[in-house]
Amino acid sequence: MIDRDHCLALDAGDPLRAFRDEFVLPEGVVYLVGNSLGALPRHAAERVRRAVQDEWGGQLVGGWNQAGWYGQPLTVGDRLAPLIGAGPGQVVVGNTTSIAIYQAVAAALRLRPERRVIVSDVQNFPTDHYMVQGLAGLLGGYEIRDFAAGRFDDAAVVLLSEVDYRTGARHDVPSITARVQEAGALMVWDLCHSVGAMEVDVSEADFALGCTYKYLNAGPGAPAFLYVNPRHHATAENVLSGWHGHAEPFAFEPDYRPAEGIRRFAVGTPHVLSFAALEAALDVWERVPMDQVRAKSMALTSLFVELVGDALELVSPADPAARGSQVSLRHADGYPIMRALIDRGVHGDFRAPDVLRFGFAPLYIRYADVYDAAVTLREVLDRELWRDEKYAQRLAVT
Amino acid sequence: MIDRDHCLALDAGDPLRAFRDEFVLPEGVVYLVGNSLGALPRHAAERVRRAVQDEWGGQLVGGWNQAGWYGQPLTVGDRLAPLIGAGPGQVVVGNTTSIAIYQAVAAALRLRPERRVIVSDVQNFPTDHYMVQGLAGLLGGYEIRDFAAGRFDDAAVVLLSEVDYRTGARHDVPSITARVQEAGALMVWDLCHSVGAMEVDVSEADFALGCTYKYLNAGPGAPAFLYVNPRHHATAENVLSGWHGHAEPFAFEPDYRPAEGIRRFAVGTPHVLSFAALEAALDVWERVPMDQVRAKSMALTSLFVELVGDALELVSPADPAARGSQVSLRHADGYPIMRALIDRGVHGDFRAPDVLRFGFAPLYIRYADVYDAAVTLREVLDRELWRDEKYAQRLAVT
Structure with missing residues (x-):
């Protein structure tokens, strides 16, 4: 009793x-809605105040260097990496989960140009499936196959959530990753409903992504993250080839030339105020x-x-x-x-x-x-x- | 003297x-760098504090309804619209300029499927040209032609900045828009360096976009905006088809079904804390x-x-x-x-x-x-x- x-x-x-x-x-x-929007870490208010008043107000455009805004997509990515079993230089932070899905799936398709099947879970959180539909619709000639069909041998990529948003059911990351890769496909994990709730290890995955506003407590609409396995760093393409992913953004060259490593997956100017709350959230996680x-x-x-x-x-x-x-x-x-x-x-x-x-x-x-x-x-x-x-x-x- | x-x-x-x-x-x-990052409006600190402590801290997930977070991409878009000569229901706010460029140019290509030329200005701010290169690379079969060539009769779309970031030279929006459209192409204006510095009128353009952190003073990495001419609302496709652009995001339907009107160009979860500073910036503009x-x-x-x-x-x-x-x-x-x-x-x-x-x-x-x-x-x-x-x-x- x-x-x-x-x-x-x-x-x-x-x-x-x-x-x-x-x-x-x-x-x-x-x-009991921390799986949708995590609670406010007490000291986040002060961290955001500092970003607004001391950094923006006090340093103005100098904040890109002095306050480290320019580096945030990677420095914050490095801080987040241990939570998903990744190492330094493997995670970039910014944009939204939807955008990260698009980047990961598009990059996977470019790495498997001879395959024309995208495996996606129709039970997945809708935006995952919607983004795949938008990409496939733009490209034409792709079949979207439900994950439940269980067939990967002609698939370019498999997109799946570690934990299902609706049922809470957890997929086994190592065994599914291995099965997908043995079939010659690339594995993309959505970690929205697992990161911060359990030990996550995507080190064998090809790509992984997720939001930071659920269990990680980084605030409404906090930036998303994207992991790219180092074995793809030299070859994976970011089709959303914005200037922050350029090898030399401030050279203002006419042609896109991707940065080395994970930085090539950065896109546009990072949302600095939203990053500040994420940094405060990570201050907590580093002690957990x-x-x-x-x-x-x-x-x-x-x-x-x-x-x-x-x-x-x-x-x-x-x-x-x-x-x-x-x-x-x-x-x-x-x-x-x-x-x-x-x-x-x-x-x-x-x-x-x-x-x-x-x-x-x-x-x-x-x-x-x-x-x-x-x-x-x-x-x-x-x-x-x-x-x-x-x-x-x-x-x-x- | x-x-x-x-x-x-x-x-x-x-x-x-x-x-x-x-x-x-x-x-x-x-x-003299307000053309790169505008100064902090005094009352923005209090507006952001409210978003963090009263809304996130006090309302938690209820903030999506109570604080109006869910509606922000459109409500803030309506507030911004007069600054670019647009009306209500024509502007959506969110993401970055780079993402908005991708959305606009991709939508234009879908509206002109028989044309295979994208006109872009190699002198434009690099991210404009880089995003076009990424999109063209993904699709294949497109020619990117420099705006200086002056030929639009086989172009699907022309992307140009009203004011050049490097020289400050201003293009004449009405005459170029008319010329481009007479040639059967669609016109996309980048307003990053004009909005907030002058009267802007994109009401004849097909698409327009820009950032809010320069003359608009909305803070480092503040959300971008995207204008879509109402004549395209029923037919333009958002290839970044995230759940916030769905007709019923909370129906959790398996298939993407675009919302009516400008909302279909929303993508993922809005960066609420960054929106708060933008709202404060617009409080000023409404009196200017x-x-x-x-x-x-x-x-x-x-x-x-x-x-x-x-x-x-x-x-x-x-x-x-x-x-x-x-x-x-x-x-x-x-x-x-x-x-x-x-x-x-x-x-x-x-x-x-x-x-x-x-x-x-x-x-x-x-x-x-x-x-x-x-x-x-x-x-x-x-x-x-x-x-x-x-x-x-x-x-x-x-």
Whole structure:
């Protein structure tokens, strides 16, 4: 029998418990949407203030040199690299996940010009599949094949998410990477729903990418990252060949000449203010033992699954090792149920058509929070509180 | 004979003089690099703080609805539209200029599938030409022709900057647009060096784009904008077909279905913190009479040209109506000369191989600043102060 005192005891023994104080979390809210937008690291406000007032205000255009803005896509990439099992000079930061997908898939197609199949997961987060459709539509002559077909021997590239955004199911990176590469295709991993929630290792992948605003806590619309395996650095092409990827951007040469190494995947001028918050987020991550994050993540999701019991259908895998740091539940009236929960201070989100998602960010979610969330969910269901008319109306962003 | 008192009198009569106090400018510096990175609007710091602490920290994921983050690419686009002669629902904000160039040129090629020539200006800011090269390289079968060749009758698209970044020369938008369109090609204008410096009218253009961190003062790496003429809204394709351009992003449909209107040109998740500074910058612009900006801009650049006299070769057009808000001068030792100037508090920049650029942002540059800058430049030249060894060493960003 699990009660709240048991959960409080688990919190007292949690080796990560001190990290919660480094985040701003509203009173009276259990925030289980860190898989969508991570919480604000307390010191990020000061870091962004410094970027605005001291750097932009004080150094003006000199900030490109003095404050290191020009180098940020690579210096921040180097700081992020350990979180995905990459080394220095292998990650570039900037743009959005959508843009990084386009760069990676297009580069892969150029590296496999004789192949005309792109394997993509129709269950993947939509933008992944949409970007592939846009690229294939522009090029013509490409087949987009669903990952579920399981055939890679004529594929140029396979694009897949390590953790599924809707179900939380986790793919096995090493075995799929090996299978894809043995078939002669290139492997692109989307890490949006795994980075910061578990130990990630893409060192065998050809490309990898992801956002930084979910478990990494870098703020709304924070810059994305792109990893390119060093074995492709000399040959991979960035079709979005902007001046920041040029060998000598300030030589103002008429023709594009790619930089050596990962810099060739930089595109335009980096969004400096958004980078500042990402830097603050990485200040925290540099002190976090990722094995403890994964252990706590599995414990939190397992506790939630156990406490919810059979009140709702479990969409996520029952085995914690087979899922990310989220639990997805199914109900035909998932939308009003989630609205009723939020009204009672338990914040999850809803993914059409019928999935309730609960994300457990191990740096700031406590076992007692899990307990409170599960109890509230059972109450909303048992007392049918979600049938109130006010919960039916859809918001722009769900 | 122009002396400093005459310039002070001009400042006293300047109808825009009050705007200077709305910007943070370092003591003892004449900042003539507003054409590269505009100065910090005083209240932007508070607007960004609010985005970080009140919106991200206080609303968390709810900010997408409550703080209006989700709508920002279009709501901010509507606020920016009057500055380029566009109407509501015609401008989308986000990404970088490089990305916007790719979107516009690719969309134009799709609208003119029977034509295989892209006209681009080899003298244009390099990223424009580089992005075209990347796109043409990906597609194959396209000729890139220099704008100077003057032939458009077989061109799909013409990409050109209204004001040249290096020389400051201004193209005539209406006449070139008409010529290009009469030849059956589509016209894409890059407004990076004109928006915020003069009245801009792209209402006849097919596409237009630009950055917001130069004369618009929206901060380092602020989001770019993309204008699409309403006559193309139903047919133009965004090849960077990310989820934010989908008709129903939160329906999570497997196939891309473009939104109606300008929203289809949105791509990924907007960089919210960078948007906040842009919003603050637009708060200022909404009170600025653009005809006064252009009048003062021409007066400032003319004053500088007159005061510099024949001390250096004038690269910019001598007629103020034929140039933007910058004056470019040529000297084989331009780099050390600019370093020596900066050392004496006059900040311009250098563009390889031999151009010294001086930008005059009419909202915060005074006639007396122009006087001081010209006197300092003459002193550096007359006394050969730039020959000091310390000025020879190149910085990463020039």
